[in-house]
Amino acid sequence: MHEEARRAGTEKNAPAGEGKTSAPIFDPESLAVSLKRGVRLHETDGRAVFVDADGVALALPLSPETRRIFLSALDEGACTANELADAALHAAPSTDAASLYYVLAQLERGRWFRYALRSGGRNAATLEPFSRRFDFADASVTGRYRLSRFACLRREEDDAALESPLGHGRLLLHTSEAVALAAALSRPLSFEEMCVLHPALAPKDIGALLAMMRSVGALFPCDAEGRIPEDGSEQLRQWEFYDLLFHSRSRQGRHGNPIGGSCPFLGEILPLPGVKRPISAERVPLHRPETGERRADFFELAEMRRSLRIQGERPLGVKELGIFLHFVGGVREILPASPEKGYWYEASLRPCAGSGAIHELEYYLTVARCDGLPPGLYRYDPLAHALERLEADEKQLEKLLKGAARAMRGARCDVLITLAARFQRVSWKYRSIAYSLLLKDVGAVFQQMYLAASALGLAPCALGAGDSDDFAETAGLDYFSETSVGEFALSGR
Numbered sequence: 001m002h003e004e005a006r007r008a009g010t011e012k013n014a015p016a017g018e019g020k021t022s023a024p025i026f027d028p029e030s031l032a033v034s035l036k037r038g039v040r041l042h043e044t045d046g047r048a049v050f051v052d053a054d055g056v057a058l059a060l061p062l063s064p065e066t067r068r069i070f071l072s073a074l075d076e077g078a079c080t081a082n083e084l085a086d087a088a089l090h091a092a093p094s095t096d097a098a099s100l101y102y103v104l105a106q107l108e109r110g111r112w113f114r115y116a117l118r119s120g121g122r123n124a125a126t127l128e129p130f131s132r133r134f135d136f137a138d139a140s141v142t143g144r145y146r147l148s149r150f151a152c153l154r155r156e157e158d159d160a161a162l163e164s165p166l167g168h169g170r171l172l173l174h175t176s177e178a179v180a181l182a183a184a185l186s187r188p189l190s191f192e193e194m195c196v197l198h199p200a201l202a203p204k205d206i207g208a209l210l211a212m213m214r215s216v217g218a219l220f221p222c223d224a225e226g227r228i229p230e231d232g233s234e235q236l237r238q239w240e241f242y243d244l245l246f247h248s249r250s251r252q253g254r255h256g257n258p259i260g261g262s263c264p265f266l267g268e269i270l271p272l273p274g275v276k277r278p279i280s281a282e283r284v285p286l287h288r289p290e291t292g293e294r295r296a297d298f299f300e301l302a303e304m305r306r307s308l309r310i311q312g313e314r315p316l317g318v319k320e321l322g323i324f325l326h327f328v329g330g331v332r333e334i335l336p337a338s339p340e341k342g343y344w345y346e347a348s349l350r351p352c353a354g355s356g357a358i359h360e361l362e363y364y365l366t367v368a369r370c371d372g373l374p375p376g377l378y379r380y381d382p383l384a385h386a387l388e389r390l391e392a393d394e395k396q397l398e399k400l401l402k403g404a405a406r407a408m409r410g411a412r413c414d415v416l417i418t419l420a421a422r423f424q425r426v427s428w429k430y431r432s433i434a435y436s437l438l439l440k441d442v443g444a445v446f447q448q449m450y451l452a453a454s455a456l457g458l459a460p461c462a463l464g465a466g467d468s469d470d471f472a473e474t475a476g477l478d479y480f481s482e483t484s485v486g487e488f489a490l491s492g493r
């Protein structure tokens with residue numbers, strides 16, 4: 001096997017270095033091509049155009065006969081670009097070779113292809129470039145390789161997807177041998193060791209898989225200590241795996257997933273109502289300020305706003321709480337769904353900006369001390385401008401309050417406001433960015449809370465993290481339907 005491995009690794013441009021060569025062991029042109037996800041063919045008046053998921057168009061100036069052969073070979077995805085050209089020129093001799101090679105070059109350059117490694121008559125792995133920034137990397141038989149700590153291997157339908165936010169493509173692994181090879185690379189391995197450990201894989205396929213893993217930013221050559229370049233990078237060392245993955249998947253550029261407000265569940269799942277229905281009959285109406293009752297100068301407020309981790313002698317009052325909630329979360333207008341106009345879900349207008357006017361954030365108040373309001377757990381009904389009293393275990397409420405105090409260097413607060421997202425309100429409409437949007441919504445609410453609290457002379461402080469399981473248990477919510485995403489402490493001064 002060692003000998004076979006060496007031969008496979010050095011058969012191309014092999015110098016007489018007996019395996020001590022960095023000669024490439026992979027040729028991207030050996031991969032079978034097909035069109036990548038999202039590319040559609042549009043045919044009008046005998047003209048054919050490819051259009052990708054972003055709406056970019058590529059003309060196909062081929063005769064109908066050549067086009068048919070060309071498309072059917074691409075559809076099958078079993079031949080290389082060169083084989084595809086040969087097949088078309090052979091089957092339709094009148095083919096304009098220049099146009100054919102032009103189309104192939106355009107597809108290649110624009111990264112419209114996905115590339116499959118064929119082994120034993122089936123696909124072992126398929127590489128999907130995301131954009132023109134993708135480039136093929138090579139691998140060599142010398143040295144050792146190791147997975148990036150940013151690499152992620154997960155199931156997608158019947159395949160395993162290998163992804164990395166360090167790259168501009170992803171790899172689908174179709175066979176258990178290919179998956180096993182990827183998984184084994186959490187430790188440093190040389191090409192020869194891989195050939196020994198994975199005898200079911202032909203050495204040339206191991207070489208191709210290594211290069212494909214390298215090409216998607218999942219695999220890197222390592223030094224004698226098993227360190228890969230990212231281990232020495234100050235920038236990358238300060239990125240956690242989840243943060244960089246989330247960043248790259250919730251922005252455009254480093255994935256090929258649909259992104260934006262495409263309403264993927266339209267016609268399949270009903271959108272949630274714009275305002276959550278009341279959940280308790282025990283209600284406390286809140287003071288609704290009259291126009292002009294309170295005046296504050298915005299510029300002064302902007303200057304005086306501060307985080308205050310104090311619980312003043314005077315507790316927060318229920319009237320102030322009413323004014324605060326009115327200017328932060330109170331519904332000003334319901335925008336009914338109107339499918340004929342393209343408004344697919346009920347929305348609302350409130351003091352804070354909110355992505356898609358969706359307003360998925362619910363406000364739950366753990367009241368420790370408030371003039372005119374008994375301690376306990378409440379939900380704000382933003383339409384009725386009222387608090388709903390909820391059943392909750394006192395010890396669990398104290399645990400939430402203690403968690404907030406820990407985050408504020410030990411300071412207690414009068415009221416802890418927990419923002420919980422009705423997540424499916426956002427994900428019903430948006431793809432790829434739903435979670436990042438709701439965090440941005442939390443930011444908008446935080447700032448509004450700071451300004452409202454400053455105008456009322458209260459002590460506000462945003463909090464960085466809370467326990468979403470604790471909160472779901474305390475409030476009797478389902479973690480996956482309405483999960484807490486932000487906390488804010490409010491006190492009198």
Ligand SMILES: Cc1cc2nc3c(=O)[nH]c(=O)nc-3n(C[C@H](O)[C@H](O)[C@H](O)COP(=O)(O)O)c2cc1C
Nearest residue numbers: 305306307308309407408409446461462463464465
């Ligand atoms: C998203 C966010 C999270 C925060 N988390 C905490 C926290 O957990 N504990 C805390 O005491 N302050 C927290 N703060 C308040 C900041 O520490 C504070 O804004 C910062 O020190 C600047 O002070 P200033 O708000 O008075 O300008 C948070 C602020 C924001 C915006």
